[in-house]
Each structure stands twice: as C-alpha cells, then as structure tokens.
Amino acid sequence: MKTKKITLIGLLIALAFVLSYVEFLLPLSIGIPGAKIGLANLAIMVALFLLGWQEALMLSIVRVILVGFTFGNMAMMMYSLAGAALSFAAMLIAKKTKKFSITGVSVIGGVFHNVGQILVAMAVLETEQLIYYLPFLIVIGTISGIVIGIIASMIHKRIKGISNLF
Amino acid sequence: MKRNDIILIAVLLVVSIGLLIGVNIYRKNNTSGSAKVEVTVDGKVYGTYPLDEDRQERIELADGSYNILKISDGKASVIEASCPDKICVNTADIHYTDETIVCLPNKVVVKIVNGEENDVDGMTR
Numbered sequence: 386m387k388t389k390k391i392t393l394i395g396l397l398i399a400l401a402f403v404l405s406y407v408e409f410l411l412p413l414s415i416g417i418p419g420a421k422i423g424l425a426n427l428a429i430m431v432a433l434f435l436l437g438w439q440e441a442l443m444l445s446i447v448r449v450i451l452v453g454f455t456f457g458n459m460a461m462m463m464y465s466l467a468g469a470a471l472s473f474a475a476m477l478i479a480k481k482t483k484k485f486s487i488t489g490v491s492v493i494g495g496v497f498h499n500v501g502q503i504l505v506a507m508a509v510l511e512t513e514q515l516i517y518y519l520p521f522l523i524v525i526g527t528i529s530g531i532v533i534g535i536i537a538s539m540i541h542k543r544i545k546g547i548s549n550l551f
Numbered sequence: 552m553k554r555n556d557i558i559l560i561a562v563l564l565v566v567s568i569g570l571l572i573g574v575n576i577y578r579k580n581n582t583s584g585s586a587k588v589e590v591t592v593d594g595k596v597y598g599t600y601p602l603d604e605d606r607q608e609r610i611e612l613a614d615g616s617y618n619i620l621k622i623s624d625g626k627a628s629v630i631e632a633s634c635p636d637k638i639c640v641n642t643a644d645i646h647y648t649d650e651t652i653v654c655l656p657n658k659v660v661v662k663i664v665n666g667e668e669n670d671v672d673g674m675t676r
C-alpha cells in the first residue's frame with residue numbers, strides 16, 4: 386500500500402515537472418508579468434483530491450524547486466514559491482468549506498497563484514504600479530482554473546475507482 | 552460544476568472588470584506632458600530619461616543580464632532582453648503616467664513618471 390502511494394507521488398511529481406516544461410515552451414508572451422496558466426496545478430489538484438493535503442503540499446514545493454533550478458532563475462523561483470504557497474493555502478481552505486467542486490477549487494488556486502506572484506514582485510521591485518496587472522491576472526487565473534478544474538475532475542473520476550489502492 | 556463555482560467565477564470576473572475600469576480612470580487623470588521614463592533594478596533607481604527625447608539605453612545588470620530600453624515618438628519600450636520569458640519585450644509601448652514594463656526575472660521595471668513629481672522625491676530611494 387505504501388509503495389503504491391510513493392509511486393503515485395513520484396508519478397505526479399514527474400507529471401507536474403513535464404507540465405511546467407510544456408508551459409515554459411508555450412509562446413504565451415501576452416505581456417502580462419506574472420501570468421501563468423498553471424498547468425502543473427493539474428497534478429497538484431489530483432494529489433489534493435486523491436491523496437491528501439500533505440502529499441499535495443510536498444508535491445507543490447518539490448515542483449517549484451525543480452522547475453526553478455531547471456528553467457528559471459532565483460528571482461523567478463521566489464515569485465513562483467509565493468504564488469504556489471498562497472494558491473495552496475487558498476485551495477485548501479476552499480476545499481475544506483466543501484462549498485465548491487474541483488473546478489471551483491481550481492479557479493481559486495489559479496487566481497491566487499497569479500495574485501501571489503504579483504504581490505511578491507510588487508514588494509521586491511518596490512513598484513506598486515504592478516497592481517494594474519491584477520485584473521488581467523485574475524481573468525487569466527479564472528479561465529485557466531476552469532479548464533484545469535474540468536480536466537482534474539475528469540481524471541479524478543477515472544482514478545477514484547482504484548483510489549482505495551492508495 | 553456546482554452553483555457556487557459559477558457564483559465564484561462571476562464574482563471574479565466582475566471584480567476584475569471593476570478593477571480595470573478603476574485603473575483606467577486613474578491613469579487618464581494622471582497623464583502630463585513632461586513625463587519621464589524611470590528605470591529601476593531590484594527596487595533601486597537605475598536611471599531617469601526624458602520621454603520626449605529619442606534614445607536607446609542598455610540596462611546592464613551585475614550578473615550579466617540586460618534589457619535594452621528604447622524611447623521614440625514619446626513612447627518607451629523594451630526591444631531586447633536576456634530574460635527567459637521575454638514578457639518585457641512583448642509588452643506594448645507605454646506613455647501614460649504610472650504605466651510599466653516589467654521584467655520579473657531581471658527585476659527591472661520601466662515606469663513612466665510625471666516630471667515634476669520626480670524632482671521632489673524621485674531620487675530618495
């Protein structure tokens with residue numbers, strides 16, 4: 386039982402890493418600093434709903450560190466860590482209230498990820514004008530959250546049947 | 552999706568539209584003729600250049616990264632950069648007060664500031 390769980394976590398880390406790489410390759414240069422589709426959140430959502438919050442949190446941290454060292458620089462890793470932390474806390478609270486489906490939780494995760502990144506950037510760069518990007522970041526986070534939430538709930542439905550293995 | 556999800560999405564969209572309108576009203580009221588371009592690196596002022604004077608400036612960072620700022624026709628843009636995401640290069644030209652071009656990886660911010668304001672507190676950071 387334990388081995389299966391570890392294997393699944395390993396798989397999800399690999400998935401999150403690959404999804405981050407795909408996102409890095411996408412030519413999504415729309416001129417909005419801090420905007421992320423957050424494809425990797427798919428893996429984190431699956432972990433959150435299938436395994437538990439500790440596993441999902443670990444996955445989230447490992448992903449940020451791996452991706453930061455591989456594709457980014459220290460500054461990017463710092464924004465990303467802030468985004469991931471805020472997003473994770475918000476998703477956890479949203480899930481605990483039981484008021485939202487996977488899609489709702491995913492939307493909250495997407496929005497808070499982008500908001501967290503820009504808040505840290507505002508503090509580090511001492512440029513409060515970055516707040517102007519907030520409306521765009523909320524919209525992008527919402528749309529990507531919806532898409533990722535729908536995919537995550539489809540995956541969740543399929544593996545739920547065998548989830549008693551974990 | 553649940554009903555709450557839909558409500559959440561609707562609220563988020565309304566909030567962002569409200570923010571967008573607010574920002575644009577604020578900006579329109581803050582445009583002046585004597586604007587300058589202020590470049591900051593890691594929160595510190597790197598240089599200030601008049602917006603009505605065409606020029607090209609290479610912003611060199613300690614670690615070898617760079618952004619190239621171009622000012623022409625009263626507008627500022629970043630035309631080349633060493634950062635991985637190139638978001639700064641793809642940002643549209645700016646000319647309204649408080650508009651920004653941001654390079655998160657290089658910690659570079661290009662900002663339009665009002666000339667008079669800048670004389671008072673521009674260099675105190």
Ligand SMILES: [Zn+2]
Nearest residue numbers: 632634639654
């Ligand atoms: Zn850049």
